[in-house]
Amino acid sequence: MDYKSELALLLNSAQPSLSASELEEMLEIPPDAAMGDYALPCFKLAKTLRMAPPKIAADLLKKFQKPGWISKVEIAGGYLNFFVDRAFFAQSTLSAVGQQGERYGSSQMGEGRAVTIDYSSINIAKPFHIGHLSSTAIGHALYNIYNFLGFHCVGINHLGDWGTQFGKLIAAYKRWGNREDVEKRSIQALLELYVRFHEEAKQDAALDDEGRAWFKKIEDGDEEALSIFGWFKELTLKEVSKVYDLLGIHFDSYAGESFYNDKMQPVIDELKAKNLLEESDGAQIVRLDDYELPPCLILRSDGATLYATRDLAAAFYRKKTYDFYKNLYVVAYQQNLHFRQLFQVLELMGADFAKDCVHVAFGMVSLADGTISTREGRVVFLEDVLNSAIEKTRSVIQEKNPNLENKDEIAKKVGVGAVVFSVLSGSRIKDITFDLDRLLNFDGETGPYVQYTHARACSLLRKAGEAYTAAPDYTALACDQAFAVLRLIQEFPGVIVKAAEKYEPFMITRQVVSLAQAFNKFYYDIRILDEQDPAGTAARLALVDATRTVIKTGLALIGIDAPEQM
Numbered sequence: 001m002d003y004k005s006e007l008a009l010l011l012n013s014a015q016p017s018l019s020a021s022e023l024e025e026m027l028e029i030p031p032d033a034a035m036g037d038y039a040l041p042c043f044k045l046a047k048t049l050r051m052a053p054p055k056i057a058a059d060l061l062k063k064f065q066k067p068g069w070i071s072k073v074e075i076a077g078g079y080l081n082f083f084v085d086r087a088f089f090a091q092s093t094l095s096a097v098g099q100q101g102e103r104y105g106s107s108q109m110g111e112g113r114a115v116t117i118d119y120s121s122i123n124i125a126k127p128f129h130i131g132h133l134s135s136t137a138i139g140h141a142l143y144n145i146y147n148f149l150g151f152h153c154v155g156i157n158h159l160g161d162w163g164t165q166f167g168k169l170i171a172a173y174k175r176w177g178n179r180e181d182v183e184k185r186s187i188q189a190l191l192e193l194y195v196r197f198h199e200e201a202k203q204d205a206a207l208d209d210e211g212r213a214w215f216k217k218i219e220d221g222d223e224e225a226l227s228i229f230g231w232f233k234e235l236t237l238k239e240v241s242k243v244y245d246l247l248g249i250h251f252d253s254y255a256g257e258s259f260y261n262d263k264m265q266p267v268i269d270e271l272k273a274k275n276l277l278e279e280s281d282g283a284q285i286v287r288l289d290d291y292e293l294p295p296c297l298i299l300r301s302d303g304a305t306l307y308a309t310r311d312l313a314a315a316f317y318r319k320k321t322y323d324f325y326k327n328l329y330v331v332a333y334q335q336n337l338h339f340r341q342l343f344q345v346l347e348l349m350g351a352d353f354a355k356d357c358v359h360v361a362f363g364m365v366s367l368a369d370g371t372i373s374t375r376e377g378r379v380v381f382l383e384d385v386l387n388s389a390i391e392k393t394r395s396v397i398q399e400k401n402p403n404l405e406n407k408d409e410i411a412k413k414v415g416v417g418a419v420v421f422s423v424l425s426g427s428r429i430k431d432i433t434f435d436l437d438r439l440l441n442f443d444g445e446t447g448p449y450v451q452y453t454h455a456r457a458c459s460l461l462r463k464a465g466e467a468y469t470a471a472p473d474y475t476a477l478a479c480d481q482a483f484a485v486l487r488l489i490q491e492f493p494g495v496i497v498k499a500a501e502k503y504e505p506f507m508i509t510r511q512v513v514s515l516a517q518a519f520n521k522f523y524y525d526i527r528i529l530d531e532q533d534p535a536g537t538a539a540r541l542a543l544v545d546a547t548r549t550v551i552k553t554g555l556a557l558i559g560i561d562a563p564e565q566m
């Protein structure tokens with residue numbers, strides 16, 4: 001039951017000139033429980049209803065049909081305050097969690113409709129650096145969230161595996177490379193070759209021609225070129241799969257840019273047929289002046305296709321293959337312009353699915369100690385970041401809980417979880433600075449803090465064992481501390497839907513942090529296990545169990561494991 005909207009409906013029956021949605025929007029949660037659990041600021045209605053606030057409140061109070069779950073309604077200082085029957089609230093919330101368990105908050109609202117999610121989308125022969133982390137973490141979270149709501153998700157790693165840079169890389173490899181070294185040091189070695197190519201090309205113009213020639217060979221299907229390129233691709237995928245394994249991620253498709261090589265011509269033909277293509281300095285473009293956008297480049301003057309051309313083909317392919325309800329691109333905001341152009345061209349082509357394409361943009365990630373620089377070949381590999389988070393966690397465990405079983409397993413879940421959590425702890429568009437020490441702090445608003453709270457709840461339940469089988473007395477949960485926890489649990493299903501609608505996994509992160517905080521307050525203030533009060537204890541344990549469940553589900557949705565002990 002959604003109490004807030006229920007209350008709004010009842011208020012709407014009392015005062016039909018205000019819509020239920022308007023009322024729901026206005027209902028507040030008072031900062032102090034002495035002022036009720038929900039409050040309607042009547043003074044804000046004075047203008048619309050052309051009445052004095054005290055009169056509005058008195059009028060509403062008179063006509064309001066108090067339901068069983070509300071224990072009392074009061075007028076105070078321009079507000080109408082509603083007090084929830086907390087025992088009822090506790091019972092209905094906890095029985096919902098009890099019945100649905102780890103599926104609490106899930107739904108069938110998606111009705112199996114497809115959501116394609118383009119995320120991570122790494123580039124071949126380039127390191128998986130921490131800048132890719134946001135796309136990977138946000139995309140994975142959205143995948144879980146939409147799945148939980150009954151959608152059918154398709155995770156796509158749109159590999160950056162096409163372009164002249166691969167010709168250059170082969171040229172560099174042919175000149176200075178060595179098979180064993182590349183086999184051994186993989187992306188690092190390729191990166192060095194690439195950097196060297198750019199340095200030497202400044203002096204030696206012939207290099208660029210060599211690069212171009214090799215790319216032409218790739219395009220023409222030359223056997224040697226393809227086999228070297230295929231090898232680079234294999235090496236890269238092997239490297240990144242280590243990171244995906246650590247994060248527990250798999251993709252449904254690795255159809256990257258090169259996959260669309262033979263799928264662009266029909267799109268180009270259609271652009272032509274619809275009179276959308278225009279020549280400009282030998283290149284083919286689609287003008288977007290009417291939309292205050294620069295033209296979208298479709299073919300270069302040498303006939304080569306571009307990033308946008310492949311994305312156009314990919315969009316049609318995804319629609320045809322998956323018949324998506326929504327097509328999401330989890331890509332940094334630096335590509336805003338690209339996606340605006342892409343969606344605009346699709347619309348001009350009459351693709352009605354253009355409106356279902358969404359650029360889920362996010363901000364920059366930088367490191368607290370020094371920034372990332374690809375050009376100089378100095379990058380921070382995500383795998384190293386994850387491994388050092390795991391290492392640090394292991395030493396904390398060693399110090400605080402040396403007898404813990406499965407130390408390695410838990411250090412992995414906590415270390416990796418902390419990194420993912422930090423990326424998903426603020427609204428996605430905000431730039432973030434990455435600071436290992438801070439995100440591993442067990443006392444801050446961090447992953448380890450939430451995981452620790454979950455483990456604490458599990459340990460309490462273990463300690464209680466089977467000793468409390470009395471029928472729960474929910475009046476034991478009428479205190480503010482318990483009600484604060486219950487309220488967050490009750491809101492959880494709605495938060496998942498909002499997070500999906502706004503493509504903001506951090507809403508879930510925030511909810512589990514608040515829940516952990518409220519639970520810890522409850523835990524410190526209230527005696528939970530009390531042999532003198534078996535019925536009250538049973539109710540409190542049900543609350544502990546529900547908290548454990550919701551934290552676990554919340555963390556799972558954002559891609560984080562919740563160990564039962566740590």
Ligand code: ARG
Nearest residue numbers: 118121122123158160311331
């Ligand atoms: N590989 C690109 C990059 O790293 C991201 C690709 C995003 N997806 C897409 N369909 N354009 O910048």
